[in-house]
Amino acid sequence: MARLTGYLSRRGGLHPKEATGLRKATSLLFDQQSRAEACRWMNAQGYRTTHGNEWAPEVLVRVLSNPRMAGLDDEGEPIEGFGETVLTPDEYRRLLALFAEQAEQQPPAREAFDYLLTEGLSECGLCEWNMVGTRVSSGGDPTYRCPPPRAGQASCGRVRINADRLEDSVGEEVLAELLRPGTQERLVHLLADLRAEAEQLRAHAEGAEQRFAELRKMRDVLVPSAYEAAEKATRQDMRDARSRLRYLEQLVDVPIADVWDLAAWWKSAPRKWQRALVGVLIVKVRVLASGRGRHRDPSARLRIDWR
Numbered sequence: 001m002a003r004l005t006g007y008l009s010r011r012g013g014l015h016p017k018e019a020t021g022l023r024k025a026t027s028l029l030f031d032q033q034s035r036a037e038a039c040r041w042m043n044a045q046g047y048r049t050t051h052g053n054e055w056a057p058e059v060l061v062r063v064l065s066n067p068r069m070a071g072l073d074d075e076g077e078p079i080e081g082f083g084e085t086v087l088t089p090d091e092y093r094r095l096l097a098l099f100a101e102q103a104e105q106q107p108p109a110r111e112a113f114d115y116l117l118t119e120g121l122s123e124c125g126l127c128e129w130n131m132v133g134t135r136v137s138s139g140g141d142p143t144y145r146c147p148p149p150r151a152g153q154a155s156c157g158r159v160r161i162n163a164d165r166l167e168d169s170v171g172e173e174v175l176a177e178l179l180r181p182g183t184q185e186r187l188v189h190l191l192a193d194l195r196a197e198a199e200q201l202r203a204h205a206e207g208a209e210q211r212f213a214e215l216r217k218m219r220d221v222l223v224p225s226a227y228e229a230a231e232k233a234t235r236q237d238m239r240d241a242r243s244r245l246r247y248l249e250q251l252v253d254v255p256i257a258d259v260w261d262l263a264a265w266w267k268s269a270p271r272k273w274q275r276a277l278v279g280v281l282i283v284k285v286r287v288l289a290s291g292r293g294r295h296r297d298p299s300a301r302l303r304i305d306w307r
């Protein structure tokens with residue numbers, strides 16, 4: 001994984017020259033200078049990104065938005081032993097607030113599209129990375145695509161599909177499934193399973209403090225690297241559990257208990273409920289590369305993993 005600008009390594013250690021550049025850029029931003037102006041100043045002073053490139057506004061925002069700028073982890077908690085930081089937590093929070101404010105002032109460039117199959121419901125058939133909803137050009141059609149690779153992300157960026165084609169195709173398959181006899185009963189079972197899983201995760205999340213406390217007791221008997229690894233794994237496990245729980249909570253609330261005509265319900269359900277029902281029925285939709293014929297039936301490019 002690439003080093004973060006301003007630090008000598010992922011685990012901290014200030015890079016004094018880079019940190020100075022980032023701090024100065026931050027003060028320019030606080031002084032109402034534009035991101036482009038802050039970048040121009042950095043480039044003119046000879047500051048470069050860790051890849052040796054000139055600074056661009058979106059890169060500067062991405063780097064400065066990283067919680068490690070203030071020595072914080074992804075949950076916003078101070079990282080133990082991180083050492084001197086580029087920004088103080090206060091400066092970091094002020095900067096995030098500034099970015100949020102600027103984002104609100106930007107007029108919406110395009111009409112928002114409510115994607116049905118994001119949040120891990122669709123994946124790239126080549127690299128198995130989750131597809132993201134995007135428009136390839138401004139004003140272009142909503143599209144699902146495998147995100148382009150970047151530092152720390154080994155996605156291939158080679159598969160994309162028009163959102164309407166993908167969603168219509170999956171919608172037809174879902175409708176066919178809903179029309180099948182016995183689906184109502186099957187849904188009741190699936191929902192019961194998902195609720196049970198959510199219940200377990202909730203208990204698991206509630207036991208987090210206990211597990212961290214037990215881990216800390218081991219601190220003196222473990223070599224530091226083993227302790228760090230165990231702590232990191234426990235943190236990651238908690239993050240995964242919480243995000244899965246949030247996802248499941250959206251699914252299990254889908255209001256279909258008293259619905260007798262699922263097909264009619266599906267056709268008129270708001271996007272949010274459709275998305276939840278798809279999540280109950282489908283583990284994942286794999287989108288294959290388009291191959292030779294560009295205008296083939298989109299369903300030929302899909303592999304649906306039913307729950």
Ligand SMILES: [Zn+2]
Pocket residue numbers: 124125126127128129146147155156157158159
């Ligand atoms: Zn891919």
